[in-house]
Amino acid sequence: MNNWQFAFQMLLGGIPLILGVTFISFVLMVYFGPDLTFELLGKNPSAEDISQIRHLLGYDQSFWTRYFNYLQELVTLDFGMSMMKDQPVADMLKLAIPVSLLLMIPGFILGNILAIALAIKAVQFRGQWRDKTIMTFSVVGMSISFLVVIIVFQISLSSSYGLDWFPVRGWEIFTADGDFDGVRYLSYVTVPTLATVFVAVGYNTRFYRAVLVEELNKGYITTAKAYGHKPSQVMYKYILKNAMIPIITRVMFSIPLVVISGSLLIESYFGIPGIGLVTYDAIIAGDQPVLKAVVGLTSVLFVLVLIMAELLYRVFDPRMGKVST
Amino acid sequence: MNHQATYKAQPSHDLWFRAGQQLISDKLGILGATIVLLFLFITIGVWLGLWGQNWSETSDFFNQSPSLRHWFGTNAIGQDIASRGIYATKVAFEVGLLVAVCASLLGTLVGAVAGFKNNTWLDSSLLWLMGVIDSIPFYLFVAAIAYAMKGFIFSMHMAMILVFWTETARVIRGEVIKLNQLEFIESAVAMGQSQIKILLKHIIPNVSHLLIIQSTLIFVAAIKSEVILSFLGLGVKDGISWGLMIAESTNDIQAGYFLNFFVASGLLFILVIGFNLFSDALQDALDPKLQK
Numbered sequence: 303m304n305n306w307q308f309a310f311q312m313l314l315g316g317i318p319l320i321l322g323v324t325f326i327s328f329v330l331m332v333y334f335g336p337d338l339t340f341e342l343l344g345k346n347p348s349a350e351d352i353s354q355i356r357h358l359l360g361y362d363q364s365f366w367t368r369y370f371n372y373l374q375e376l377v378t379l380d381f382g383m384s385m386m387k388d389q390p391v392a393d394m395l396k397l398a399i400p401v402s403l404l405l406m407i408p409g410f411i412l413g414n415i416l417a418i419a420l421a422i423k424a425v426q427f428r429g430q431w432r433d434k435t436i437m438t439f440s441v442v443g444m445s446i447s448f449l450v451v452i453i454v455f456q457i458s459l460s461s462s463y464g465l466d467w468f469p470v471r472g473w474e475i476f477t478a479d480g481d482f483d484g485v486r487y488l489s490y491v492t493v494p495t496l497a498t499v500f501v502a503v504g505y506n507t508r509f510y511r512a513v514l515v516e517e518l519n520k521g522y523i524t525t526a527k528a529y530g531h532k533p534s535q536v537m538y539k540y541i542l543k544n545a546m547i548p549i550i551t552r553v554m555f556s557i558p559l560v561v562i563s564g565s566l567l568i569e570s571y572f573g574i575p576g577i578g579l580v581t582y583d584a585i586i587a588g589d590q591p592v593l594k595a596v597v598g599l600t601s602v603l604f605v606l607v608l609i610m611a612e613l614l615y616r617v618f619d620p621r622m623g624k625v626s627t
Numbered sequence: 628m629n630h631q632a633t634y635k636a637q638p639s640h641d642l643w644f645r646a647g648q649q650l651i652s653d654k655l656g657i658l659g660a661t662i663v664l665l666f667l668f669i670t671i672g673v674w675l676g677l678w679g680q681n682w683s684e685t686s687d688f689f690n691q692s693p694s695l696r697h698w699f700g701t702n703a704i705g706q707d708i709a710s711r712g713i714y715a716t717k718v719a720f721e722v723g724l725l726v727a728v729c730a731s732l733l734g735t736l737v738g739a740v741a742g743f744k745n746n747t748w749l750d751s752s753l754l755w756l757m758g759v760i761d762s763i764p765f766y767l768f769v770a771a772i773a774y775a776m777k778g779f780i781f782s783m784h785m786a787m788i789l790v791f792w793t794e795t796a797r798v799i800r801g802e803v804i805k806l807n808q809l810e811f812i813e814s815a816v817a818m819g820q821s822q823i824k825i826l827l828k829h830i831i832p833n834v835s836h837l838l839i840i841q842s843t844l845i846f847v848a849a850i851k852s853e854v855i856l857s858f859l860g861l862g863v864k865d866g867i868s869w870g871l872m873i874a875e876s877t878n879d880i881q882a883g884y885f886l887n888f889f890v891a892s893g894l895l896f897i898l899v900i901g902f903n904l905f906s907d908a909l910q911d912a913l914d915p916k917l918q919k
Contacts, residue, residue: 441900444899448851453888
């Protein structure tokens with residue numbers, strides 16, 4: 303079975319997941335959710351106005367019709383108008399997604415690379431003071447709340463109580479002419495990135511160290527050492543390559559979580575108009591079309607990540623492809 | 628006289644005993660356990676009404692510095708920060724305990740059933756359910772549960788329980804599948820024991836060490852989530868919690884008052900690191916893979 307057939311099969315396999323996510327969130331958010339009829343009406347509405355709004359919101363249709371309309375929206379990527387901002391949901395997301403990507407990608411990459419580097423150092427000096435120092439810092443990092451990290455970084459780097467080097471909040475990365483400005487981008491992205499990296503490194507280092515140690519204890523490593531391979535060669539050529547499966551799994555599966563959950567706190571705290579802030583505003587206002595779009599797209603993203611992870615596994619471990627055929 | 632009986636009881640007793648021995652020799656683990664017990668003591672005191680009761684009383688002394696009367700000063704409306712921090716400790720402990728107990732029980736039950744019925748439709752649908760829950764963004768799920776339950780005060784706890792059980796269920800499921808292939812289960816089946824009895828008498832006791840580890844992990848996750856959710860306005864609504872204190876403190880900080888922030892985040896940090904150290908020590912002591 304070639305990779306394309308495999309990916310297609312996985313895509314079909316992902317459909318139940320998307321159906322499950324959309325169904326549960328539809329039931330919770332829309333069916334049991336708040337009735338928005340009166341939020342959209344003016345004062346003293348007539349019975350006609352009420353029924354018109356209810357028709358507009360689809361409340362007069364049956365449960366299943368509404369659910370299938372939602373699925374249809376997800377397939378066509380047309381989620382209708384936002385209830386709170388007079389704007390199509392698709393346009394809001396189109397503006398917000400690049401902002402979130404620009405915001406989160408540096409921290410995501412740095413957080414993982416730094417953690418792998420620290421984990422390798424810790425394993426190389428296993429049981430010695432370097433290992434213990436790295437692991438102590440990682441437990442401390444894990445124990446500080448993300449929220450506290452964000453606030454401390456903001457006070458110490460962007461406020462008059464600290465160094466005051468960076469803007470406190472906002473996201474004005476374009477010049478007056480609308481061009482992308484690298485210096486401005488760096489000034490706005492630095493503090494959120496440092497906070498993300500600080501939190502990610504704690505968890506990631508621990509995980510990667512455990513993965514590397516497990517690989518280190520295997521018999522073939524003893525053989526490789528006995529054959530006189532250099533320690534660095536054993537680490538990078540054998541241990542790291544064989545530890546790639548759990549590493550890929552972790553990196554890939556944190557993508558959807560980083561995009562939505564990670565950026566929700568960062569963006570709402572720093573006032574950055576990305577997908578997290580759009581979601582947060584929609585949660586607070588009960589803007590159902592936006593929430594439906596975000597939940598639906600996240601589940602699609604999960605399925606895509608699942609497929610990509612499976613394809614990457616086959617690159618690093620050719621046995622996997624053979625087993626599943 | 629009962630020498631033979633003790634001899635027989637030895638093997639099962641021995642593993643827990645050895646784990647206990649290792650736990651006691653783990654200095655960081657003991658430090659963690661002490662911290663957790665200290666916070667539990669504070670919490671019990673609040674339950675019994677010994678301290679932290681006047682957390683909502685306002686006074687005319689705004690933004691005071693620490694003094695004998697107000698150990699950590701007062702906030703912008705003259706409330707005693709120390710009392711608020713102490714009462715919030717109780718709130719955090721309640722969230723952690725309730726969520727950890729319920730989520731790990733639910734996870735064990737579902738995981739054991741899924742693992743026991745491995746390769747049947749029941750197993751695949753339970754796995755599907757776990758995948759679905761893991762794919763819904765956490766904050767959205769909490770908000771959705773809060774909508775659906777119409778302001779029920781435990782809706783945040785409910786949402787966390789409904790999300791956090793999946794990890795435990797996966798761990799237990801994997802372990803049960805492994806156990807199911809061992810001879811002692813096979814012989815129990817051959818002796819004609821019912822499936823429920825095998826599950827309760829032979830499988831659950833053999834995964835209990837994992838259950839303890841999982842519940843400490845859930846406890847920490849619940850406390851940390853509560854802070855962020857309360858800060859975002861999705862968590863604790865009435866009363867006080869560390870997250871609400873931090874939310875309050877973001878205004879104080881601009882005015883140069885840091886006490887609220889230090890107390891809330893400091894207490895949170897100490898409890899979480901204590902639990903993390905304790906949980907690490909437990910894992911080292913209870914995980915047979917690490918015992919060599």
